[in-house]
Amino acid sequence: MQTETLEALLFLVPASALASLGFAAFLSFRILRLPQGTEEMRSIAAAIRQGAGAYLKRQYTTVSLFFVAMALVLSLLAAAGFLAPYVPVAFLTGGFFSGLAGFIGMRIATQANVRTAAAARESIDKSLRVAFDSGTVTGLCVVGLGLLFISLWYFFLNGNYRELDTSLRVPRITSIMLTFGMGASAMALFARVGGGIFTKAADVGADLVGKVEAGIPEDDPRNPAVIADNVGDNVGDVAGMGADLYESYVGSILSTMALASAAGLGLGGVGVPLLLAAFGLLASILGTFLVRTREGADQKALLRSLRRGVYASTFLTAVLGWFLVLLILGPDLLGVYASILSGLLAGILMGLSSEYYTSASYTPTRNLAASSQTGPATVVIRGLSLGMSSTVFPVVVVAGAIGASFFLAGGGANFNLGLYGVGLAAVGMLSTLAITLATDAYGPVADNAGGIAEMSGQPPEVRDRTDALDSLGNTTAATGKGFAIGSAALTALALIAAFQDQVQRLLLADGTRAAMDLSLLNPRVLMGLLLGATLPFLFAALTMNAVGKTAELIVAEVRRQFREIPGIMERTAAPDHAACVDICTRAAQREILAPAALAILAPILTGLVLGVEGVAGLLGGATATGFLLAVMMANAGGAWDNAKKHIEAGAYGGKGSSSHKAAVVGDTVGDPFKDTSGPSINILIKLLSMVAIVFAGVILRFSLF
Template sequence: MNYFYLVPVASIVALIFAYYFFKRMMKESEGTEKMKTIARHVREGAMSYLKQQYKVVTAVFIVLALLFAVMAFFGLQNNWVPFAFLTGGFFSGLAGFFGMKTATYASARTANAVRRSLNSGLQVAFRSGAVMGLVVVGLALLDISAWYLILDHFVEDADAGHKLVMITTTMLTFGMGASTQALFARVGGGIYTKAADVGADLVGKVEAGIPEDDPRNPATIADNVGDNVGDVAGMGADLYESYCGSILSTAALGASAFIMNPSMQKNAVFAPMIIAAIGVFLSILGVFLVRTKENASVKQLMDSLNRGVNVSAILIAGATFGILYLLGFTNWLGLSFSVIAGLLAGIIIGQGTEYFTSHSYKPTRGIAASAQTGPATVIISGMGTGFISTVVPVVTIVLAIVISYLSAIRFDVQNMISAGNLSMGLYGIAIAAVGMLSTLGITLATDAYGPIADNAGGNAEMSGLEPEVRKRTDALDALGNTTAATGKGFAIGSAALTGLALLASYMEEVRIGMLRLGDDVLELADGDTVEVAKASFVDFMNYFQVTLMNPKVLAGIFLGSMMAFLFCGLTMNAVGRAAQKMVEEVRRQFREIKGIMTGETTPDYARCVAISTKGAQREMLLPSLLAIIIPILTGLIFGVAGVMGLLAGGLGAGFVLAVFMANSGGAWDNAKKYIEEGHLGGKGSEAHKATVVGDTVGDPFKDTSGPSLNILIKLMSMVAIVMAGLTAAWSLL
């Protein structure tokens, strides 16, 4: 039976339910005229920014597509790649657009629903977030299934299962389009939102002493716009490419691992797609399980969201055994445990992130307590907490890698890296990444929920709604801070497993590149020869001398590690420069526009939106283009061995640094929220002012540099994969 058609069916079902949740949300009232006006300002600002960003990204995409077309003309690339690259970027951008459009319509409706009850507000915000999750998985599976059917029809039959290898490696390259779009969305959106946020906090809270989201603050609308362009459109594009990358790299590794077993090869390619398809149906079920009671605490609200996520995860874990058994895998049991290892890793990373960033637990409360001695101790405590927090996700990923690998090779520890076992083990790691992302429809919903709840609170504050409503939106917002931090941890964890699978897929693309160039035989150092078409991963590693004793590999490792820190430095400084302009503008308006502080005059919100937009567009180009240029230059100078080192160094350093930055920023933010709830002196106290400084430092940590690193890891891998033919053809050393 051909189970493949579950994939396009699941994609259509996901899009239908996304539309259903969107229409249900649109039937809700936006509330008072003032609430509607504020929501409209945010919506217009977000769409204006996105329009500008897509203009810049379109220009970059045209240049890169022309480059790939030239490479294809000279036989260095598959003729389909320029088209696959463009569709990957288009669908990634489309997913972010739909998610952000929904979020900008949902914030006022959430604030108005909270006037009825806390549960009503939670449901509107969460189901609006589910639109983002379901659009991402729906468009991703639609793109994947469409490309498979197109290539299956047009790619000529080849011997010994090479047709499927050609199809899957070609499909893998459309991930570069998704990664490129995601990086621009994450970096640009992150710079935009944090420039506005830092400006609003430093001048509004610290200098003027007015509350967060006070309508007298000129940067408030820009801050709310930023939540949408960074944390909704950016995160959606980010996880779209993670989702696609995990499925496509697993399919490519499956085609390679089962190349000598044609009867199973197609099922090995289909397995990650079908697991993801079943995950769509179970994610929809989980969305309907999320509800809460009145006057719930942040922990109880978190339990409500976790109920939906955990039920979906448990059900997909059980379904995996049946899927792999029906597909005919002889080691269906072991591969099922590989999937479960990925699922459990995602849950553990999420719980670990919650522990280190939620103010319900000791680490964040400790940061809040340190605020009593000033901002310096807040910064020190937050950084220390961030460093310590890397232990849980790193150990979890290590265990997931080892368990998924050993499960796939039936715990054959004595022959772990033999030719056949290495291919199967890598397939096990890749399918673990699919397991981690299999319920993305609901896990992304919990993340997109955060900025919707945050904007709802801002709308309630600016509209002057009654204190009880603001208290409820504060509860939803505090939960949103934790889910956003959890979502970032989840995204970073998935990047680690997906990045490892892409590392293996790179070598498969090198094989295809060599065959395209007419290099049919590998001459190994010991004098043996092996056909390129039949060479194993071990053969390629020996041929290219990918060992720690090779200076080209070591050079690549150092360059990859450096890229993580260089990228963070560039994006942090970009936020600093854009925030400085915002601070100067907010101060100017307070100084020159009479009547702002008394509420008699409306600030010039549009000017602040324009400053953030211009700053983000200008500042996002350099770090984003470096992520594309460095892997190309490394390949041209150091060859395949250097690229393998670059990807390994970037993966190791980038993963740990991303966790540190995301968790430090999340903990600083929630330490401030903890004091604002009335603890340790409450709002306006010296301790509160100290945590505002910590939160301001943490803003680019958690919303710009940290989350962008996981895209950097995957984009460098995708660029290396697309350029594999050129790297195999020529290098300086």
């Protein structure tokens, strides 16, 4: 294809991003026009909104200090000639728009929760529509902002370096833009880990004292931690998840653009992932119109409604992808299209695997619920076993996607072309992120709606409808986590390949060494591999410990209020909800520092000691164990949660029974598994690669080897 025609076609990318943001704005205004129910419902929603806003304000203040410090470091490296002058600006904009995507999602979620509860007073379909529209706003903003600013950076840099030959221009552009991804990754880490610590500490504290000790229902307004729990759903599962998947989306596109240069595909290879993402975004918008249900729908019908939109978007993206590859790369490279299909298929299979292991509709979670009859110890043991066994199928799926995308793209004859195929598989998997994230982000809104209905004393049928949506949200959240983990593994592999390509270019420019020695017999590679394999476990330990320490503070505070404020249980006195929100907010900001430092410093320090070969080993080891650990923690946590809900629905004695109390213990253990440590590991394995790419020049210059 002619360069002029391709560049004209690429204007579809920002156009689709603007269409996405415009549709998100339309949905937001439509949600805000809906009724908010009773005065008590509005008051509770305002408290949740105020708490979420206060948390994000404090978090962004803390994070801004980190970004200023990192920008200064990058500016010094740019002044010394290690980086291009645009790198610090790319880093700052990447972090800003990652945070903005999460912030917008959180803002609309805290407006939609009370409207979802109010709509549940009429019908389950209207309630589903409000919650799903809110999730759709999050999905569209995450994808729209990511794609818009990737395309704008591309057009700016392509114009700025237009005098360079294509073979030099493409590597220069993509190496700068990868720093945009590093900023997004850093912000995602702070948002996901900080939000995860907040939400799970509040949830664990509320459950341990409220449900287990005091014997009061979930979301009972007498529980001092109940508002903090609902705030946490927004800052962790909406703002945190939005920033997390924004980073995955951006990282997959940028790494594939970088690999296009090594594959010798020029601007056409760079354009394919951008346009594929744009087509997937438009397909996702169309898919949202297919999400409808009827009154009295059961879980299977509700899930079918959400899947209808996702599957339609996936099919449309697959069709458009064929024309895209044929038009830009030509019939000789149609094998690259098979790579896209492998990513789309892997995304669906990862979601189905997570659903099978975490939904109470299937045997694994039902057996886990049955184990509650013998006490909490067996629930914990069976849950851990379930999580470990659930890693097998996802590994087979991702390994199959890697092999298929590599060889079908032509990796047998051209290694770099095969790596480009792997990158496109990751972009293919994430191309329908707008609607996939919508089905995930809708869950916390439904959960909040149930809490508002309970705290405001709505009729039983209202809570029944919100409970049905909340239970479905647990399944879609588990499916979304499986999707996020699979995409993280593929994106991390593409980023490792981009790191190797970056190092090779620097070595050629320097002329002192010919190539990297990545043999497993190289001691530096093996040492890095072992260090990298340890990182996800250390990272998970730090984040789990942070949740435990903060939950202990919440437990102490809730017990204090029950003890020192007479009349809480009799409803003659109100608990101090703000105190628990403040404890979680302050603790989350303090506890996030150690995991963040680990993720950023590990590749730099390893590189300075072991060289680029040690860093390559580090990235490979972290990706392998991080993928397995994230799957295990997400599925075990999701299964514990749904086993508890299965019992609450009437199985094995129902609410208040000994089985229910045992299941609550399992769910409490699983909360930081599935909502703090597990999802954060996705960001860890990608941020390690991003940092390694940006600091590759420094490592080569100053390494001991």
